[in-house]
Amino acid sequence: MAYNSDLTWMLGGPQGGGINSAAESFAKALARAGYRIYMNIEFHSNIQGEHSYYKVRISDRDKGNLSEKAHVLVSLDEETLLGNTHNEWPSHHGHLSEMVEGGVVIYDGALKLNLTGQRRDIHYIPVPFDDLLRKVLVEAGRGSEFNALRVMTNSVAGGASAAALGVDLALYQESFRGGTGRRAALAELNAKAAEAGYSYVMEALNNQHIFQLVPVKRPETPPLLMRGINAVALAKLKAGLGFQTYYPISPATDENVYLEANARSQDLTVVQVEDEVSAINMAVGAAHAGLRSSTSTSGPGFSLMAEGMGFASLTESGGPVLFLWMRGGPSTGLPTRSEQADLKFSLQPGHGEFSHIVVAPGDLRDIVEDSYEVFNWADRYQLPAVVLVDKKMASFFQTIDDLGLNNLPPIDRGELFTPNGNYLRYQFTDSGISPRSFPGQEGGVFWTTTDEHDQRGHITESAENRVQMMDKRMGKLQLAAREIPDSRKIHLFGPENAEVTVVGWGTTKGAILDVLEILEREDGVRANFLQVRMMRPFPVEAVARVLGRAKRTILVEENYSGQLGDLVREQTGIKIGQRLVKFDGRPFSEEELLEALRRALHGAEERIAVTHLRP
Amino acid sequence: MVVQTFTAKDYKTAVHNTWCPGCGDFAILNALQAALAEVQVPPHKVAVVSGIGCSGKAPHYVNAYGLHTLHGRAVPVATGVKLANPELTVLAVGGDGDGYGIGAGYFVNAGRRNVDFTYLVFDNEVYGLTKGQGAPTMIKGLRTKGMAEPAIQDNINPLALAISSGYTFVARGYALQPKSLAQLIGQAVRHRGTAFVDILQTCPVYNDLHTKEWFGEQIGGHPRLFQLDDTDYDPMVHDPTNLEEVVAKKVQAIAKSYEWGDRIPLGVFYKIDVPTFEDQLALGDRPPERRNIWNRDLSALENSFR
Numbered sequence: 035m036a037y038n039s040d041l042t043w044m045l046g047g048p049q050g051g052g053i054n055s056a057a058e059s060f061a062k063a064l065a066r067a068g069y070r071i072y073m074n075i076e077f078h079s080n081i082q083g084e085h086s087y088y089k090v091r092i093s094d095r096d097k098g099n100l101s102e103k104a105h106v107l108v109s110l111d112e113e114t115l116l117g118n119t120h121n122e123w124p125s126h127h128g129h130l131s132e133m134v135e136g137g138v139v140i141y142d143g144a145l146k147l148n149l150t151g152q153r154r155d156i157h158y159i160p161v162p163f164d165d166l167l168r169k170v171l172v173e174a175g176r177g178s179e180f181n182a183l184r185v186m187t188n189s190v191a192g193g194a195s196a197a198a199l200g201v202d203l204a205l206y207q208e209s210f211r212g213g214t215g216r217r218a219a220l221a222e223l224n225a226k227a228a229e230a231g232y233s234y235v236m237e238a239l240n241n242q243h244i245f246q247l248v249p250v251k252r253p254e255t256p257p258l259l260m261r262g263i264n265a266v267a268l269a270k271l272k273a274g275l276g277f278q279t280y281y282p283i284s285p286a287t288d289e290n291v292y293l294e295a296n297a298r299s300q301d302l303t304v305v306q307v308e309d310e311v312s313a314i315n316m317a318v319g320a321a322h323a324g325l326r327s328s329t330s331t332s333g334p335g336f337s338l339m340a341e342g343m344g345f346a347s348l349t350e351s352g353g354p355v356l357f358l359w360m361r362g363g364p365s366t367g368l369p370t371r372s373e374q375a376d377l378k379f380s381l382q383p384g385h386g387e388f389s390h391i392v393v394a395p396g397d398l399r400d401i402v403e404d405s406y407e408v409f410n411w412a413d414r415y416q417l418p419a420v421v422l423v424d425k426k427m428a429s430f431f432q433t434i435d436d437l438g439l440n441n442l443p444p445i446d447r448g449e450l451f452t453p454n455g456n457y458l459r460y461q462f463t464d465s466g467i468s469p470r471s472f473p474g475q476e477g478g479v480f481w482t483t484t485d486e487h488d489q490r491g492h493i494t495e496s497a498e499n500r501v502q503m504m505d506k507r508m509g510k511l512q513l514a515a516r517e518i519p520d521s522r523k524i525h526l527f528g529p530e531n532a533e534v535t536v537v538g539w540g541t542t543k544g545a546i547l548d549v550l551e552i553l554e555r556e557d558g559v560r561a562n563f564l565q566v567r568m569m570r571p572f573p574v575e576a577v578a579r580v581l582g583r584a585k586r587t588i589l590v591e592e593n594y595s596g597q598l599g600d601l602v603r604e605q606t607g608i609k610i611g612q613r614l615v616k617f618d619g620r621p622f623s624e625e626e627l628l629e630a631l632r633r634a635l636h637g638a639e640e641r642i643a644v645t646h647l648r649p
Numbered sequence: 650m651v652v653q654t655f656t657a658k659d660y661k662t663a664v665h666n667t668w669c670p671g672c673g674d675f676a677i678l679n680a681l682q683a684a685l686a687e688v689q690v691p692p693h694k695v696a697v698v699s700g701i702g703c704s705g706k707a708p709h710y711v712n713a714y715g716l717h718t719l720h721g722r723a724v725p726v727a728t729g730v731k732l733a734n735p736e737l738t739v740l741a742v743g744g745d746g747d748g749y750g751i752g753a754g755y756f757v758n759a760g761r762r763n764v765d766f767t768y769l770v771f772d773n774e775v776y777g778l779t780k781g782q783g784a785p786t787m788i789k790g791l792r793t794k795g796m797a798e799p800a801i802q803d804n805i806n807p808l809a810l811a812i813s814s815g816y817t818f819v820a821r822g823y824a825l826q827p828k829s830l831a832q833l834i835g836q837a838v839r840h841r842g843t844a845f846v847d848i849l850q851t852c853p854v855y856n857d858l859h860t861k862e863w864f865g866e867q868i869g870g871h872p873r874l875f876q877l878d879d880t881d882y883d884p885m886v887h888d889p890t891n892l893e894e895v896v897a898k899k900v901q902a903i904a905k906s907y908e909w910g911d912r913i914p915l916g917v918f919y920k921i922d923v924p925t926f927e928d929q930l931a932l933g934d935r936p937p938e939r940r941n942i943w944n945r946d947l948s949a950l951e952n953s954f955r
Contacts, residue, residue, distance in 0.1 A: 258954040268947055276942045277733055301941040303732050308758035312725040319729025324937040345719050439947055473696045473714035474734050474936055481709055483717035492664050492709050
């Protein structure tokens with residue numbers, strides 16, 4: 035039997051029912067065993083009960099996106115299989131349609147399911163999770179602890195999944211060992227629970243593996259299995275973040291809470307505030323006072339922060355750095371789903387004309403570099419910055435060997451003042467950058483105001499001063515454009531002389547790179563990918579250079595209108611020929627993107643909107 | 650070591666002042682400068698943060714780090730400045746519209762935090778810069794000359810609101826009694842925690858009801874304005890761990906804050922000494938450069954994801 039090098043395991047159930055820890059611990063076990071993982075969760079804006087599911091892509095190589103197929107599905111409830119038919123307007127019909135032919139569905143044997151009329155080309159295995167665990171506990175003389183140890187049904191399900199995926203049982207059991215404390219004390223019981231699940235499924239399959247994951251070598255150092263939201267937090271800490279404010283909002287909350295949980299040990303001040311207006315203003319105050327400050331939010335919060343962005347820019351506060359975890363908009367929109375629809379807003383988030391930086395990292399590596407270095411730029415150019423991230427970046431996990439935190443450039447706080455007896459906070463200079471002092475420093479007393487101001491920071495409505503000040507502030511953007519290398523602004527993946535150039539930004543990066551590889555392999559299409567990573571100052575020449583020699587261009591974005599396409603046209607005059615857009619709140623699956631690209635390549639449609647209507 | 654002595658003059662600037670002649674803001678500014686001299690804090694260790702409006706311009710006239718911010722946002726900005734550098738003496742200043750209208754949410758939530766700064770509200774009951782509309786402290790039914798109609802929205806009681814929001818020092822001053830106002834501001838600055846002073850202020854251009862003359866009236870042989878200090882009123886919570894006393898002192902202060910009209914009390918209404926926000930975060934008085942943030946070793950945190 036041939037080995038499988040790319041399998042998708044899926045776990046669905048009611049929100050709050052433990053699917054997060056079950057899926058994450060199973061994936062971690064596989065990552066430690068040497069498999070590469072890409073996984074993501076879909077969930078509702080709800081605390082308990084609504085449908086939620088994890089998809090985990092397991093391979094011997096790095097994958098940058100999810101397939102919409104599933105080889106093995108573990109279901110903790112009926113809805114995962116059959117949909118929410120109890121709703122007046124059912125929002126989905128379950129996940130059975132995603133199963134590959136011959137796939138394995140494992141579900142809780144305690145559920146009395148009527149599967150008549152459902153697909154007959156897949157295996158259904160009811161597994162009595164509770165009963166199997168109870169038996170293990172009784173045999174170990176700990177039957178009375180069933181309720182306290184019921185979470186170990188996760189290990190039963192993990193063992194059952196290992197059987198269905200063709201993962202070596204011993205290799206999975208190994209993941210329980212080597213811990214400390216309670217984890218170590220329960221290691222052998224967990225291993226037995228896993229064995230119970232494994233044996234039950236093998237018996238149901240007549241001891242024939244349906245799938246068999248390709249064997250891999252256990253790495254000496256296990257890889258990180260990490261979400262973008264944690265990578266951001268670590269990069270910010272590395273950058274010397276001293277002050278973080280937030281108002282709770284999905285999907286930014288996890289970053290804020292992670293920082294808050296580590297605040298005391300990292301000498302970081304985290305303040306949960308009353309609204310996002312307070313969040314940005316407090317962060318601006320801290321930036322003026324000399325701490326590197328940041329706030330993290332999503333679209334609705336960013337809308338409230340608009341006036342604060344202008345404040346920070348006009349007063350040249352040197353920060354804050356704002357992390358915008360985009361979700362489906364407008365208004366409250368789709369609070370727990372992903373979208374790339376705030377690009378244009380991030381470029382002009384407020385009245386008047388002002389300078390700020392906007393970056394859009396695409397994967398874990400980008401996000402570490404950008405989240406770190408943007409603090410240097412905010413200090414160097416004395417302006418606020420926005421890092422565009424999204425719900426997908428917040429929730430997906432990926433294996434990565436290390437984040438490269440020790441290979442980042444040094445911290446650069448920009449130009450700082452030296453006392454000269456007549457300090458001018460907004461002194462006109464050739465570069466447009468005026469050396470900063472921080473409150474508390476002798477000889478550095480300054481004034482600042484959200485009114486137009488003179489070099490000392492006092493209000494003036496002088497026309498002459500206005501022109502000079504606008505030139506100074508807006509000129510810093512041109513300075514940043516000159517100083518920041520192209521290598522931080524765009525990336526071109528693939529051959530220079532490709533037949534097709536795909537243009538995109540942000541977290542579609544992984545899917546685009548994976549799909550281009552398939553297109554080349556299966557369709558013989560030589561394509562390259564232009565990733566735009568810096569949105570403001572926009573890399574006009576670099577983008578124009580790549581697109582100017584492109585034979586055919588296709589834009590890929592997760593929004594309705596193709597906002598980067600508009601921006602490219604505004605900035606370079608170049609019209610990208612075709613736009614593939616998706617705005618159903620679910621990231622492109624590999625299949626959706628492949629299908630859309632093929633359709634674009636075989637025709638001349640200017641806009642193709644894609645959705646496979648997944649739950 | 651030379652002991653520097655600062656006088657009120659050291660906190661003045663030569664900046665052209667755009668307040669109207671006779672504005673109560675001048676008196677508050679003088680009292681603020683006198684208070685800083687009394688506390689003897691060097692100008693470069695002071696930050697004055699303001700909102701928008703006539704009072705918002707105050708930082709430009711104070712020789713200290715000055716941040717003239719957005720309408721209603723002085724309190725969050727001041728909070729950020731103080732938490733970033735607790736070594737600083739931070740004052741937030743603004744008007745009644747700025748603090749109780751557009752900034753009401755921040756006014757309330759600052760009380761919950763108790764960061765160590767002083768908040769002075771220049772309360773003249775009107776929006777002066779936009780030509781005299783009624784502000785949140787304009788009493789329902791009254792109409793000043795800038796208003797199209799008598800106020801049909803009720804007025805808030807800033808002192809009662811501050812006390813119920815958790816402020817640990819709540820006081821009322823009057824602009825045109827410079828000596829007692831300077832003393833009150835000095836007390837507020839010395840208080841550890843958020844100290845709030847509502848300062849009754851005349852607007853000679855737009856508030857033609859509560860004028861210098863009205864505040865100065867004698868009613869039945871008694872001045873309209875009187876100092877709580879001259880009575881047996883005790884604003885202090887002596888045992889902050891005694892919830893009964895805390896509640897009793899709050900209730901007393903709130904009741905006192907509703908005395909208005911013929912007799913208007915001035916001075917400290919409520920005071921309690923409890924740990925500040927900074928205390929709870931163990932920030933000490935460390936400025937940014939003394940935080941352990943600039944060269945973090947994150948290997949343990951990173952490895953927790955393996």
